[in-house]
Amino acid sequence: MTRIIDGNEIADEIRADVKASVETLTDAGVQPGLATVLMSEDGASETYVSMKQEACEELGIAGHHHEIGPDEPADALFDRIDELNADPSVHGILVQMPVPSHVDKATVLERIDPEKDVDGFHPENVGRLVAGNARYKPCTPHGVQKILAAEGIDTEGKDAVVVGRSDIVGKPMANLLIQYGDGGNATTTVCHSRTEDLAEKTRQADILVAAAGVPEMIDGEMVKEGATVIDVGVNRVDADTEKGYELVGDVEFDSAKEKASAITPVPGGVGPLTIAMLMYNTVKAASVQSGVAVDLP
Incomplete structure (x- = not known):
């Protein structure tokens, strides 16, 4: 059975940790x-x-x-x-x-x-991330790391493929996956709009992170049997609904879930983690700037 990852549940756990740290700071x-x-x-x-x-x-x-x-x-x-x-x-x-x-x-x-810079996009913070000494990890890639950890998905030695090379998700995601330490140590390939034979690359992935911003560009034929599929994409497409559109990811969910061992839906997958990790970074920043220690896992 494919496991549908509940991003809201994981985000709620992180928010609980953040709230406890807020209380520690407030008491101080x-x-x-x-x-x-x-x-x-x-x-x-x-x-x-x-x-x-x-x-x-x-x-x-x-x-x-x-x-x-x-x-x-x-x-x-x-x-x-x-x-x-x-x-x-x-x-x-x-x-x-x-x-x-x-x-x-x-x-x-x-x-x-x-x-x-709680987004983690200042050049100094980007440099620290690449050097393996991140001050604040960018929210969405950090959220993906938290999903993998919460689901017990070990990245060490695994083949990871990131589809997309944006400064916001693709590049920092690849950097986090190759870092030495927990949540890293993966052999990581970055694919993008100029990649030849994308499907050949994605079918090698034990962990596939889709972050290209192209609706349903990855279908089940492009997914390795038993892979973990993390869909970062959020795309509006025309649909016969009250709003006139629906949200879909970069992965064609129905076909991909037939191959994946675990997969994030859109919505309700990675999205909730992005805001949770922004709150996490804000509390970490308050701790750093005030000198009041907090316990943020």
């Missing part, structure tokens, strides 16, 4: 604070920010939300980031992407204080 006079900054009128971005703020409220983290008009000059965003960097009540800063075309994304990431 420190309330963790996360600032979200939105410079967009994109509906999906607004929803994501709202979900992050709701998670803060649930766990006792102080949520600070800032909105900047998308037509405002880039300096309006940079000045706000500078203010948040200097605010001791803010331990984590997240600028919701995408930003408008007149704002340079790389400059935004570099502007955030690396100790407050």
Whole structure:
């Protein structure tokens, strides 16, 4: 029987650990604070920010939300980031992407204080991740690691294939899988849009992580018998539903689950872990900046 991995259940366990750490910090006079900054009128971005703020409220983290008009000059965003960097009540800063075309994304990431970069995308934090000394692991790849650990799926010596090479998921996911230590030690291949004979590569994977952003690009014929399939993709496709669309992953679920030993669904798989790990990183940042130790597994 294929095991359908319940991301919500795993995320709830992580949130419980985070909440306990929030209480430890609060008892010491420190309330963790996360600032979200939105410079967009994109509906999906607004929803994501709202979900992050709701998670803060649930766990006792102080949520600070800032909105900047998308037509405002880039300096309006940079000045706000500078203010948040200097605010001791803010331990984590997240600028919701995408930003408008007149704002340079790389400059935004570099502007955030690396100790407050709870997304883990500042160049200093990327370098630390690659060097095996991560300050904050990027939320989605770290969430995938937590799923594998919770499900008892050992990565050591396994063949892992990551489909996708984005800075947000693909690259850091591959880095985490090859690291020396728990959750790593896998022989890891990264595939992408220029990969020849993708199916040949994916059929070698004991652990297959799909993160290309292409709806249902991987079907059961591309999955090794008994593989673990982690579907990071979240794609809207037209459907005869009340909303006019449905969410699907990068994996064609019905056919892939016939081959996989364990698989994450979309929705309800990796997604819940992303926000849980953002809360995790925020509490870790508060601990680092305050000097108050917490027990975060």
